[in-house]
Amino acid sequence: MTVLQKKAHNPIGHLTPEDIEQLGVELDAIRQSVIDTRGADDAAYIRKVIATQRKLELGSRAVLLVSMFPPAWLVGTAGLAVAKIIENMEIGHNVMHGQWDWMRDPKIHSTTWEWDNASPSEQWKHSHNELHHTYTNVIGKDNDLGYGIMRVDEDQRWVPLYAAQPLWNFVNACFFEYGIAAYDLELGKNLATKERRQDPDFRARAKVTLKKIRNQMTKDYVIHPLLSGPSFLNTLAANATANLIRNLWTHSVIMCGHFPEGVETFERKSIVGETRGEWYVRQMLGSANISGSKAMHFMSGNLSFQIEHHLFPDLPSNRYQQIAPQVQDLFRRYGLTYTTGSLPRQVASAWKKVIRLSLPNDFLGRGRGASVTDLPASEPAREHVAA
């Protein structure tokens, strides 16, 4: 579970460079088969999801106008939380990936979409689409690994601050949308020195983020409570609760994507001169799926098909489920591990890792670092990856 090249058992040691290229060809074929059949049904799907989400949001907010009545509060809060989750996951995340750009509908397009979240879409697209999806699970390049505030790999040096990371992770989960906004602004890095703080580009981006946050807060914590009149405080609490539920849910789903046991990480130098096939292999080993019901897949924005999503980030999300059996078959034929598990299991696995790595590697007497740093068996495999 540490940097791939140092593992005792290299999960791709049995593959030749030719195997990896052939695997890339097969994945390209799966991708093309989806592109060739994209059409009216897919367009109808996303339009229906968007229309349903907006009606659910309108209805929930309408019910919350009388949120002083407990049943109205419960129904409205639940509806709004679900609407916000759908908006962020199945709609926003996927539209901003360009999954629906092929429809040429300016209202459902990655360049025009703005989502119900603290981070402005423009900044999120840069840090997520360009950095995370390109450098998936490469230590030091993919900041999604621990979001710069946590230790998520044995190879990251332990410092005492990490002892509190279970707490950070929980706080981050509760305020996840602001965590994402801070992360997209690279706040840690950009606030570190005076020079960076005064960089005009950073200041401009920070201004955009603050305006977005102000608009978001005005909507949820001023306008809608005011519209509720005597139910002001109840609606305010309802909106805060819906945002909290959305934050906890999205954080859980996203933790399941790359943190659970079984997911591999990669060294910075391993991706120099990486081929298309090698890039695919990194996505396959660096992501984990969540198994579950149709409703769970939908509410996760089909990020429960994280492996399929990472292989083909710009294919329509409704198609991941459809190609999953083909992708699994590919894993089986090439002897690779398709990491998947139920939501509770994967969330627990990810949390376990966060807690374990909050302590130094040898703290519990299961030192890994020392035993795996020099394994000749992994040498040939390293050449494959770095070739």
Added chain:
Amino acid sequence: MSLTAPSTRATRPSLRRRFLQLAERATSPLLPADYLDLFDPLRPGADLRGRIVAVHPETADAATIVIRPGADWAGHVPGQYVRIGVDVDGIRQWRAYSLTHGPRADGNISITVKAVPDGLVSTHLVRESQPGTLVHLEQAQGEFVLPTDGGKLLFVTAGSGVTPVIGMLRNLYPVADDGVVRLARSTAYDIVVVHVAPSEPHSIFIDNLRALDEAGLIRLVARYDDEHGVLDVADLDTLVPDLHERKTLACGPGGLLDALQRHHDERGLDLLTEQFRVTTLVVGEGGTVDFTSSGTTVDADGGTPILDAAEAAGVLMPSGCRMGICFGCVLPLREGAVRDLRTGAVTTATPGETEGQGVPIQTCISAAAGACVIDH
């Protein structure tokens, strides 16, 4: 009343504005329109759309589509065209069609579409469009319209090029159940129509033209390729003996219009034309096209308009008539070379040498002639 009335008037706009601001704050980051569109996409203030209310077959491969336009439709003059955005296989496609009628009593508009071979949109509209479907519209535009002051006119139409002319004629000579209505304003016109088509059964609107001819309102000269041979424009001198007294309006493919232009220029006659389809004359080498704002790079071959290549790659492009007329698709070429598909002319831009922010090019008739950088 006299005291309060002015103050009410003065505060009304600001109240309205405040209400709109409040609504926008309540729906941020979306707009109130995004929610209203769910319930009434044709309401005043919405993006211009229309709903198909009927599809009437005209011939084996042509149909008239009747559309109820949104509340903000500003009306049109017969012969103008309208740009319609239709989703075909889930992909928004924009095409320009002539409006084949004057203002209708029911407030609807209609277009007549002939399914052309390989015509993605025309085939979809003729064979698959259903009443109830929402389409996207732009306001009517175009200068190929009926002169308002009457006079002696000659219409030369080829194939589906008859459609804007039918629009003008229907407006002049409305057909009611009991025959053609003779309007006072129509007596000032003396019209000859030379209509060309490959063969008779495929000639759309021919019944319409024939009825007007039989009623003595126009003179129809129908020429079918399989019966009379392909029309030589020089024959117009004999087909229309008083040609020199007439103003000619022609609508059809580029080849016919070019021949007519030469013919009329030689004789010093007036000609107003409307080309229906871009004819690709030249194919050069293609290249990559970089779009600066979106950061997208598109591989475009030398025979495909940059507009089509970019759209196929998922870039949202401004577009208009798609035939080099309306300049709705113009974008600045920052760097590189493009070729005009109609003339072969090459336009180049070099950073530092080209003035301003680049050379404006029409992306609908320009293909890449090497690597290009476009501001968009």
